[in-house]
């Protein structure tokens with residue numbers, strides 16, 4: 094499977110995917126830490142991909158949905174954005190609504 098197929102497969106398998114540096118338990122960057130924290134506070138069940146452990150995905154993902162940085166949040170295969178957008182959506186309550194909409198799907 095090439096790297097774009099691997100990205101597609103993880104997005105098909107999990108309703109909410111956060112590509113981040115490190116893991117939610119051990120984030121390796123403040124932006125990734127804040128993104129994972131906001132998702133957790135919004136009650137989202139999400140699948141995290143540590144791009145530092147997968148250099149191929151780290152190199153390919155910025156081109157995949159044309160977003161240059163990490164973290165990157167996808168919901169049902171669609172790019173939502175990075176840390177700033179995730180925190181804005183959390184603050185407005187929209188993130189919790191989006192998470193509730195996909196709840197029940199495998200995270």
Ligand SMILES: N[C@@H](CCC(=O)N[C@@H](CS)C(=O)NCC(=O)O)C(=O)O
Pocket residue numbers: 114122124151161162163164174175176177178
């Ligand atoms: N304002 C961005 C901050 C994210 C950011 O600047 N990330 C940088 C530093 S972690 C990045 O991913 N750089 C490219 C790279 O490290 O591959 C957001 O909202 O997500």
Ligand code: FES
Pocket residue numbers: 114121122123124
């Ligand atoms: S790893 Fe340095 S700012 Fe994210």
